Amino acid sequence: MITIPYITALTTYFSYGLLFAFGQLRDFFRKIFDWWSKSSLQGYAPICLGLEDFYVRRLYLRIQDCFNRPISSSPDAWFDLVERISNDNNKTLKRTTKVKRCLNLGSYNYLGFAAADEYCTPRAIETLKNFAPSSCSTRVDGGTTTLHVELEKCVANFLGKEAAIVFGMGYATNSAILPVLMGKGRLIISDSLNHNSIVNGARGSGATIRVFQHNTPSHLEKVLREQIAEGQPRTHRPWKKIMVVVEGIYSMEGELCQLPEIAYVYLDEAHSIGAVGKTGRGVCELLGVDTADVDIMMGTFTKSFGSCGGYIAGSKELIQYLKYTCPAHLYATSISPPAAEQIISSIKVVNGEDGSSRGAQKLAKIRENSNFFRSELQKMGFEVLGDNDSPVMPIMLYNPAKIPAFSRECLKRNVAVVTVAFPATPLLLARARICISAAHSREDLVKALEVISEVGDMVGIKYFPAEPEKQQLEGDRVKLE
Amino acid sequence: MAILYVRAAPTTDLNRNTEWFTYPGVWSTYILILFFSWLMVLSVFACSPGMAWTVVHLSHFFVTYQFFHWKKGTPFAEDQGIYNRLTWWEQIDSGQQLTRNRKFLTVVPIVLYLIASHTTDYQHPMLFFNTVAVFVLVVAKFPHMHKVRIFGINADQ
Numbered sequence: 039m040i041t042i043p044y045i046t047a048l049t050t051y052f053s054y055g056l057l058f059a060f061g062q063l064r065d066f067f068r069k070i071f072d073w074w075s076k077s078s079l080q081g082y083a084p085i086c087l088g089l090e091d092f093y094v095r096r097l098y099l100r101i102q103d104c105f106n107r108p109i110s111s112s113p114d115a116w117f118d119l120v121e122r123i124s125n126d127n128n129k130t131l132k133r134t135t136k137v138k139r140c141l142n143l144g145s146y147n148y149l150g151f152a153a154a155d156e157y158c159t160p161r162a163i164e165t166l167k168n169f170a171p172s173s174c175s176t177r178v179d180g181g182t183t184t185l186h187v188e189l190e191k192c193v194a195n196f197l198g199k200e201a202a203i204v205f206g207m208g209y210a211t212n213s214a215i216l217p218v219l220m221g222k223g224r225l226i227i228s229d230s231l232n233h234n235s236i237v238n239g240a241r242g243s244g245a246t247i248r249v250f251q252h253n254t255p256s257h258l259e260k261v262l263r264e265q266i267a268e269g270q271p272r273t274h275r276p277w278k279k280i281m282v283v284v285e286g287i288y289s290m291e292g293e294l295c296q297l298p299e300i301a302y303v304y305l306d307e308a309h310s311i312g313a314v315g316k317t318g319r320g321v322c323e324l325l326g327v328d329t330a331d332v333d334i335m336m337g338t339f340t341k342s343f344g345s346c347g348g349y350i351a352g353s354k355e356l357i358q359y360l361k362y363t364c365p366a367h368l369y370a371t372s373i374s375p376p377a378a379e380q381i382i383s384s385i386k387v388v389n390g391e392d393g394s395s396r397g398a399q400k401l402a403k404i405r406e407n408s409n410f411f412r413s414e415l416q417k418m419g420f421e422v423l424g425d426n427d428s429p430v431m432p433i434m435l436y437n438p439a440k441i442p443a444f445s446r447e448c449l450k451r452n453v454a455v456v457t458v459a460f461p462a463t464p465l466l467l468a469r470a471r472i473c474i475s476a477a478h479s480r481e482d483l484v485k486a487l488e489v490i491s492e493v494g495d496m497v498g499i500k501y502f503p504a505e506p507e508k509q510q511l512e513g514d515r516v517k518l519e
Numbered sequence: 520m521a522i523l524y525v526r527a528a529p530t531t532d533l534n535r536n537t538e539w540f541t542y543p544g545v546w547s548t549y550i551l552i553l554f555f556s557w558l559m560v561l562s563v564f565a566c567s568p569g570m571a572w573t574v575v576h577l578s579h580f581f582v583t584y585q586f587f588h589w590k591k592g593t594p595f596a597e598d599q600g601i602y603n604r605l606t607w608w609e610q611i612d613s614g615q616q617l618t619r620n621r622k623f624l625t626v627v628p629i630v631l632y633l634i635a636s637h638t639t640d641y642q643h644p645m646l647f648f649n650t651v652a653v654f655v656l657v658v659a660k661f662p663h664m665h666k667v668r669i670f671g672i673n674a675d676q
Contacts, residue, residue, distance in 0.1 A: 039526050039527070039528060040526070040527045040529075041524045041525070041526055041527075042524065042525055042526075042527055042543070042544075043522050043523065043524055043525075044523040044524065044525050044543075044544060045522075045523070047525060047527075047542070047543060047544030047548075048544050048547060048548050048551065050544075051539075051544060051545060051548040052548055052551075052552065054539075055548075055552065086596070087592065087600065087603060089590060089592060089593075089594045090592065090593070090594070090595065090596045090600070091594075091595075091596065092594035092595070093594045093595040094595065094596075230529055230530065230531045230533070231529060237533075249531045249533060250531065251528065251529060251530075251531055252529040257531075460535065460539075461535040461595055461597060464527075464529070464530075464535075464538060464539060464542065465535075465538075465539030465542070466527065466539060466542045466544075467527065501522075
């Protein structure tokens with residue numbers, strides 16, 4: 039539940055209305071100018087239909103310099119940001135040769151494996167020399183090396199499941215697996231805030247999709263009862279298969295799903311694996327759910343393990359079935375050997391099998407960092423989403439003008455944040471998303487807090503009254519429907 | 520001064536073009552925009568309040584007709600064009616008829632019409648234009664007109 043001050047909601051709608059009106063006005067004049075000038079494109083069909091690109095042209099391009107910033111170093115706690123300039127009011131951006139050293143609050147670098155690591159990197163380089171950068175083949179043809187077999191065993195052991203199957207790309211894992219598991223006559227019930235990969239996979243499968251309110255098990259129950267009672271859309275026959283798809287940590291919210299209350303689950307742990315839970319085993323461990331209760335666990339290696347690729351873990355029969363049918367396994371190139379070695383080494387570090395306690399230290403550090411940062415931000419009066427222990431914390435901005443203001447002011451002070459707006463988030467709820475990593479030291483976090491507090495005052499996003507030294511409840515709250 | 524907070528529950532509407540309408544504060548913003556545009560018209564044209572309401576009513580008619588009932592599709596390409604044949608009115612609430620939002624949006628032009636005609640004392644020619652406007656708007660919002668294109672106007676190729 040997000041709590042918005044009422045005036046902020048009104049002003050946000052008004053700002054968007056104004057931006058929309060100005061965009062329409064400029065489009066209107068553009069149409070007139072284009073009608074006057076002769077176009078050299080006679081006989082060509084238009085690329086965009088109707089108003090499809092209105093949002094990109096009139097809203098996104100105005101603040102384009104806050105997104106897609108190129109970096110020129112590895113995404114560690116501090117990184118080098120390439121500066122860009124624009125001569126035509128942000129319509130095009132040109133890279134300069136100047137580079138800025140910034141604090142990185144945007145990378146999914148939860149356990150700090152993004153930079154060179156003393157255990158993983160030498161091994162990855164060794165594998166690069168022995169196995170070559172790409173396996174150059176699909177899994178069934180010639181792309182299964184000893185590394186792949188070891189990796190799947192490693193992942194299955196880490197998660198406590200019987201078997202696992204690994205793919206080269208996390209997004210492709212979701213979009214290729216869901217069509218295999220589900221098809222016509224089946225039902226997918228997915229959380230309203232599920233990631234695009236799940237939505238695409240579900241749409242591609244041909245199954246019927248129903249959405250339930252984010253993190254509301256009571257609504258999920260209602261939807262389930264309704265659907266089981268009604269059956270398939272026109273024939274009313276019972277569904278052949280029903281699956282509930284949820285995520286471990288929602289990347290835009292930072293919240294954990296309410297796993298203990300849901301069953302028959304496909305759990306997407308892209309953000310939570312490795313980052314939460316006492317030994318890094320994800321939300322199941324954190325929420326005390328036995329992994330045998332979750333039917334299919336999916337995750338990616340991009341976030342906590344510093345590599346690329348995705349996995350599915352489940353029972354032996356399930357994985358065997360997937361190996362025969364999944365197109366990503368049969369036709370897509372297998373995961374690159376050095377990437378696989380990076381994953382194996384990082385899992386070994388997390389488990390402590392490399393002989394040191396660095397894994398346990400990293401896990402403790404990220405939990406400590408996340409909780410410290412979140413509580414400090416909340417004390418300052420920001421509206422921060424996300425549950426405790428989650429390393430993803432969105433700070434609500436709401437107003438569209440505050441998005442570029444926050445982003446640019448933070449950049450001036452050498453802190454790089456990621457801001458997200460419509461349509462990745464709902465219209466009203468634009469936010470700046472902070473991802474904390476185990477590589478951030480206490481001084482980094484304190485500096486980040488200072489900068490964010492200063493910029494927050496300038497931009498005006500401290501929607502809740504700041505708490506003084508003593509703990510006290512947030513100020514006057516009147517709930518409107 | 521106490522700050523008024525509202526709770527925003529996440530919606531199940533997947534269409535990004537219309538789900539913003541389900542959040543709190545939209546109705547009030549709509550009404551406030553209408554009221555402030557009346558004040559602006561009054562201050563710019565220095566006409567009588569009745570004429571100002573008529574101007575507001577007619578421009579409201581043009582703007583809402585254009586954006587609710589004429590323009591089809593969504594202003595972004597991420598949904599791959601599944602709503603390309605539907606106007607905004609047909610998209611809200613996923614096509615369900617007679618929801619609270621739809622009833623509110625049907626009432627607003629009627630109330631505007633009543634205010635405009637009352638403050639102009641039901642004189643011609645303002646009354647004629649106001650009546651035509653409200654008639655077109657309300658008929659366009661009927662449940663029976665869902666996905667109906669009269670005489671093929673605004674239909675696809």
